[in-house]
Amino acid sequence: MKRLLARWVFPVDQPPIEHGVVEIVDGVISDVGPLHGQPDSETTDLGNAAIIPGLVNAHAHLEFSSLDSPIKPALPFTDWIGRLLAYRRERTGSLDQFIRAGVHEAAASGTSLVGDIVTGDWSPDFVPDDGLSVVAFRELIGLLPDQMAPQLKLAKQHIADCRATKKTKHGVLLPAISPHAPYSVSPELFHGLVDLARTEEVPLCIHLAETLAELELLKSGTGEFFEMLTRFDLWREGTIPGNSRPMDYLKPLSTLPHALIAHGNYLADDEIDFLASHPNIATVFCPRTHAFFGHSNHPWERLIDAGATVCIGTDGRSSNPDYSLWAELQFLARQSAAARLPQILEAGTRQGATALSLVNQTGMITAGKRADLTMISLNESTATDPWKALFGTESKPVTTIVMGSRIRSPRS
Numbered sequence: 001m002k003r004l005l006a007r008w009v010f011p012v013d014q015p016p017i018e019h020g021v022v023e024i025v026d027g028v029i030s031d032v033g034p035l036h037g038q039p040d041s042e043t044t045d046l047g048n049a050a051i052i053p054g055l056v057n058a059h060a061h062l063e064f065s066s067l068d069s070p071i072k073p074a075l076p077f078t079d080w081i082g083r084l085l086a087y088r089r090e091r092t093g094s095l096d097q098f099i100r101a102g103v104h105e106a107a108a109s110g111t112s113l114v115g116d117i118v119t120g121d122w123s124p125d126f127v128p129d130d131g132l133s134v135v136a137f138r139e140l141i142g143l144l145p146d147q148m149a150p151q152l153k154l155a156k157q158h159i160a161d162c163r164a165t166k167k168t169k170h171g172v173l174l175p176a177i178s179p180h181a182p183y184s185v186s187p188e189l190f191h192g193l194v195d196l197a198r199t200e201e202v203p204l205c206i207h208l209a210e211t212l213a214e215l216e217l218l219k220s221g222t223g224e225f226f227e228m229l230t231r232f233d234l235w236r237e238g239t240i241p242g243n244s245r246p247m248d249y250l251k252p253l254s255t256l257p258h259a260l261i262a263h264g265n266y267l268a269d270d271e272i273d274f275l276a277s278h279p280n281i282a283t284v285f286c287p288r289t290h291a292f293f294g295h296s297n298h299p300w301e302r303l304i305d306a307g308a309t310v311c312i313g314t315d316g317r318s319s320n321p322d323y324s325l326w327a328e329l330q331f332l333a334r335q336s337a338a339a340r341l342p343q344i345l346e347a348g349t350r351q352g353a354t355a356l357s358l359v360n361q362t363g364m365i366t367a368g369k370r371a372d373l374t375m376i377s378l379n380e381s382t383a384t385d386p387w388k389a390l391f392g393t394e395s396k397p398v399t400t401i402v403m404g405s406r407i408r409s410p411r412s
């Protein structure tokens, strides 16, 4: 047994605890509460620090970990995609190295669970066995009818491969699937993959309502996506039925226990209402990627207020400077009212764990959950408001603990 004492503990399912103690037995939280009396010899005093649940990055593309900075210019979006594909073709190094570097970077910045979109020759063996938990979303792409069977086969193989991999240390590795986006996956393939996710009980993520150009393609089959797909000879008359919209994708997703839509930048009012009544579909907001592309205001506050599930992702280094979920939360906190700070922490922990199907195990500091914890050093020692202290400008993750074991102590 060990106990960790800190100036503040943020369990997330209850208010912050001043001079809080987290007790851990065999990698599992056995108790949390205020310190009574003096700390004993089994208690480690972390001093002016906060203990929060391990951060959950619900949407990342770790394969782009070798990029020093985002691919520019960001717009037009289809040109950015073209540059991204060119980068992927021309980069040197192995996918194995890129994934390992991305996982280490995420862990070093306080993340204990990541939902990663995986492509190409990705293998479960690429996930380093040092504790960080990964939900691996196999990306599936196919607009043409003859792509459907091979993509379904690939998805099934991925699920089987992940399940056959035994991780010996503390993290978990779960399979998941990701029909990429409405402009790269036919409605038939999308429905086939939704059926597969339901049968296999795996999470499913799709990029949805990300750009106005996507909405235009869905509605009228025109615009920059039409031009790009025509250039690649991937567009056929009637590929997507006229007057389609994100709602046509949300309805099938509502039949799944765990669905995620990446971005949701341009959801209509009735789609927000639909998400509020279907908390099994999480919206992954990627704040700095959203800013990189210059999108209009994201509806994350409206979604939360309406009762929808909102979690946070970094997306890839292709549109973001790093894989630090903490940096996303700080970025959001800086531009939000103080009353939003508890919701921001919850989006980066419990809601992410919910979206990735692991909330019964992680995402809160509660007895019975895995001891997945992040230590945040607090430099604003005079702040008496715990939320101001937590989101102070100097606050930063110093240690990530997964299943009670320290997995990474970042260089300071």
Ligand SMILES: [Zn+2]
Pocket (backbone or CB within 6 Å): 059, 060, 061, 117, 207, 262, 315, 316
């Ligand atoms: Zn993405």
